[in-house]
Amino acid sequence: MAVDPLIELRDVNKHYGTLHVLRDIDLVVDRGEVVVVIGPSGSGKSTLCRTINRLETIDSGTITIDGRPMPDEGRALARLRAEVGMVFQSFNLFAHKTVLANVSLAQVKVRRRDKAEADRRSRELLERVGLLAHAEKYPAQLSGGQQQRVAIARALAMEPKALLFDEPTSALDPEMINEVLEVMQQLARDGMTMVVVTHEMGFARSAANRVVFMADGRIVEDRPPEEFFTAPRSERARDFLSKIL
Ligand code: ADP
Numbered sequence: 001m002a003v004d005p006l007i008e009l010r011d012v013n014k015h016y017g018t019l020h021v022l023r024d025i026d027l028v029v030d031r032g033e034v035v036v037v038i039g040p041s042g043s044g045k046s047t048l049c050r051t052i053n054r055l056e057t058i059d060s061g062t063i064t065i066d067g068r069p070m071p072d073e074g075r076a077l078a079r080l081r082a083e084v085g086m087v088f089q090s091f092n093l094f095a096h097k098t099v100l101a102n103v104s105l106a107q108v109k110v111r112r113r114d115k116a117e118a119d120r121r122s123r124e125l126l127e128r129v130g131l132l133a134h135a136e137k138y139p140a141q142l143s144g145g146q147q148q149r150v151a152i153a154r155a156l157a158m159e160p161k162a163l164l165f166d167e168p169t170s171a172l173d174p175e176m177i178n179e180v181l182e183v184m185q186q187l188a189r190d191g192m193t194m195v196v197v198t199h200e201m202g203f204a205r206s207a208a209n210r211v212v213f214m215a216d217g218r219i220v221e222d223r224p225p226e227e228f229f230t231a232p233r234s235e236r237a238r239d240f241l242s243k244i245l
C-alpha cells in the first residue's frame, strides 16, 4: 500500500511495432523505497526503466513523478528527467574529460550552477563514493567498478528524487561488483528512492523493500524479498529462480 508515492505507473502499455513490450504495468514506488526488478532477458526491464525516465514514449497509461505527469518534451521534460537519475550498465562517461569534469558537467549545463560550486559539490560526491583521490584522472585510468561509481556520483550531482539502475554491475568483472553494490547499499540506507534492475540477489535480499518480477512485459509478482525468494507464487518466477540461484 502506497503511503508516499514518488513514482507511479498506471496501466502503462508500450509496443515496439507488433511486440507488446510493456503490458498493463501498475507500479508505485514510495519515497525512500528500494524496488529491485528482476526477470528473464527480454521481459521488458530496461524498457520499464527507460519509460519511467521518458527515454521511451508509452502508448497508453500514465506515469507521474512526485505527483506530476511526465511532460512529452521540452524544458519541462528535461527538468523532470533530471529528477530521476539513471545509471546504466555501460557507464557512458566522457572519455576526454576528467572524473571531476564528468561529475560537474551537467550541474553547470542543466542545473546552471557556476563551475566552482559544481566542482565543490562534485568533490563531496566523489568522496562519498570513495574516489576523491581520482578526481583529476580520466575514465580510462580507472577500473570498471570505479567508473561506475563515478557514474553514480554524476547521477547524484543532479540531486535526483529517485535513481534508476539498469544492471549497473553486469558489465563488471566479479571482483568489482561489491564496491558498486556497497555504494548502492549506502544510498539505500540514506533513504534514496531507487529502482534497481539487477541479477544480484544478495543485494535484492538485503536492500530491497520489494522485488518486482517481470516476464513477457508483465509484472508477475511484486512482494517483499523474503516472501518472494522463499515462496515465489508463479511458475515463471520459480523457474527463473531455479536457473539463477
Ligand atoms: P530486458 O531489459 O528485460 O532484457 P528489454 O526491455 O531490453 O528487456 O526488451 C524487451 C523486449 O523489447 C525485447 O524483446 C527486446 O528485443 C525488445 N526491444 C527493446 N528495445 C527495442 C527497440 N528499441 N526496438 C524494438 N524492440 C526492442
Ligand code: MG
Pocket: 045, 046, 047, 166, 167
Ligand atoms: Mg535490460
